[in-house]
Amino acid sequence: MxxxxxxxxxxxxxxxxxxxxxxxxxxxxxxADPADGVEQALSGKSFNRPTIISVGKAGVSMAEAAMRKVQAETVVVVTNYENARPLEGAEVRAASHPIPDDEGARAALRVEEALCMAKGDVIALISGGGSALLPAPVNGVSLEDKAKVNALLIASGADIVMMNLIRQQLSRLKGGGFLRAAAPSHVTTLVLSDVVDDDLRAIASGPSVSPIGSRADAVAALKSLKVWNRLPSSVREHLMKPESDLGPLPESETILVGSNxxxxxxxxxxxxxxxxxxxxxxxxxxxxxxxxxxxxxxxxxxxxxxxxxxxxxxxxxxxxxxxxxxxxxxxxxxxxxxxxxxxxxxxxxxxxxxxxxxxxxxxxxxxxxxxxxxxxxxxxxxxxxxxxxxxxxxxxxxxxxxxxxxxxxxxxxxxxxxx
CATH class of the missing domain: 3.40.1480.10 (MOFRL domain)
Known part of the structure; x- marks a missing residue:
């Protein structure tokens, strides 16, 4: 220090x-050291052939703690460059925060692959920063366009809930995307909250919980921030499409392990x-x-x-x-x-x-x-x-x-x- x-x-x-x-x-x-919280949350629990996905600034330390309690078949960690370090038995990937980069996009593809190929239960470890670290743009929106949106939101003065409301509508993995990718596996999520009211939907854009709002809500938020006309055309076009009916999210369990x-x-x-x-x-x-x-x-x-x-x-x-x-x-x-x-x-x-x-x-x-x-x-x-x-x-x-x-x-x- x-x-x-x-x-x-x-x-x-x-x-x-x-x-x-x-x-x-x-x-x-x-x-806020997540190790104790993760170990306590996993104590006494049993999992079937678990896959661990740990995403966020605390990704490595949370995965390390989880691996002391659970013998996982696959462990994928995505964290920011500053916090990345080797972790025996895990695949650690580093990406950019707060502006997404190509490494983050590649990491998102790897996470999607691991979720889809999970042969048993999934343990998701989520901490702040996960939203930018795991960009998985929806079809028709490029990573560059998504990075432009992120930069506009950061400069606009939007709070974290509003930012993640918008990010969720532009991502395959946010707003419950983990649950859909992992289905039919059961997902247990441990969350280190970087959101002051601990709204699980806003932490890392809620990859394993329901979205904050709809596309229409995202459009209204962007217009209120006075950035709608500055968005890439691909983003505006996607947000103006009718809402997708994907059905209800699969059931899951979420545990809070640390907070402000x-x-x-x-x-x-x-x-x-x-x-x-x-x-x-x-x-x-x-x-x-x-x-x-x-x-x-x-x-x-x-x-x-x-x-x-x-x-x-x-x-x-x-x-x-x-x-x-x-x-x-x-x-x-x-x-x-x-x-x-x-x-x-x-x-x-x-x-x-x-x-x-x-x-x-x-x-x-x-x-x-x-x-x-x-x-x-x-x-x-x-x-x-x-x-x-x-x-x-x-x-x-x-x-x-x-x-x-x-x-x-x-x-x-x-x-x-x-x-």
Whole structure:
């Protein structure tokens, strides 16, 4: 783990607080380690000639845990490049996230093949990121077209549920596609949730559960996001076709093995307990636009202590800079705290997967000296935010949070400390 700190002032005055914020955050990340959850879920269960399919950022670690409990005939793992590693007895494939690539398309074909050829039960291990990692475009839609849709959705500020509603309608494997491909095999799915309300249909676009909505719903969502006319023509044509009547999905079993809520609870325990004096757990998921989220966070401040949040915010991209929602949220909190005259604070916002947007940082770690250090470095915070260039703004003052790929993903966590 690397905590990017360059400022002597920050190191001398805020070092202990920054370290504590990271420790609390990492307690939440450790709680999301899927190994224990997978092993507990599989304990006492028996399977007939099982095939294991593990997809997502936690794909390798979930498969590894499952293989300790189940002797499978076939194990196929699809994960992102950062988390890929060899796993004895398994076929591990790496693909791109968040924008799908050719390796992901080839991996999707291999998963379809393994599901269709399963001779017994299927164990599906699903974690966040699986949607982009397993692109299986419907007939008539190319991978390039699907990648364009994904990029438009990311830039639009759409939340994860809306994004996956649309993705499901463009995929052979999402929205219950696993169940149809595997039929008549029985599918047991273990899910590590990266969705704040644990909606199973939205996690990795719900490969083994019913879809979120219909093609008409996807069209309405795309029009509300004002991107319908920017879609590839093949996508518009497919979504305007009549709904397909594929009949009911085969029956299956789904078990939740980790979530954002559990990680927030773990942060509370690491802070001294959820009911300890001075520890405040925000009762609802932190969602919505990052600027609105910054106001929600600072509006909570009534006294000194530790304030804990979990959820997944959104960013509507207007500039062409580099960053992610956690980095931008950290900078927006710093700016708003400065406007409100908040003194002596540390704020951390990070992704539990260790990667925020298309960067090598998990998020940002700011404090009440961040604004002055930005000014000394010649960085205009308003300009940085207007260009969505939070990465380079935070990098200039050593306020990036870098922890490396974690092998898990339960959305984002935030820690605000006022000593």
């Amino acid at each position: 690397q905590i990017d700190q360059k400022s002597p002032t920050t190191a001398s005055v805020f070092s202990d607080l920054r370290t504590r914020a990271v420790d609390v955050f990492m307690a939440g990340v450790r709680e 809520r559990r990680s927030v609870s773990a942060m509370a325990r690491a802070s001294g307990g959820g009911k300890a004096k001075g520890v405040h757990v925000f009762p609802a998921p932190l969602t919505g636009d990052v600027d609105e989220a910054a106001h929600v966070i600072l509006d909570c401040v009534k006294e000194k202590g530790i304030y804990l949040f979990g959820g997944e915010t959104t960013v509507k991209l207007a500039g062409k800079g580099l960053g992610g929602r956690n980095q931008e949220l950290a900078l927006r909190v710093a700016r708003l705290a400065g406007e409100r005259g908040l003194e002596d604070y540390v704020f951390l916002s990070g992704g539990t997967d260790g990667r925020d947007g298309p960067t090598d940082a998990a998020g940002g770690l700011v404090d009440s000296t961040t604004l002055s250090r930005l000014k000394d470095a010649g960085v205009d915070i308003d300009d940085v935010l207007a260009r969505n260039d939070s990465y380079h703004g935070l990098e200039a003052v050593g306020d990036l949070l870098k922890i490396g790929a974690t092998g898990t993903n339960v959305a984002d966590l935030q820690v605000l400390i006022l000593p």
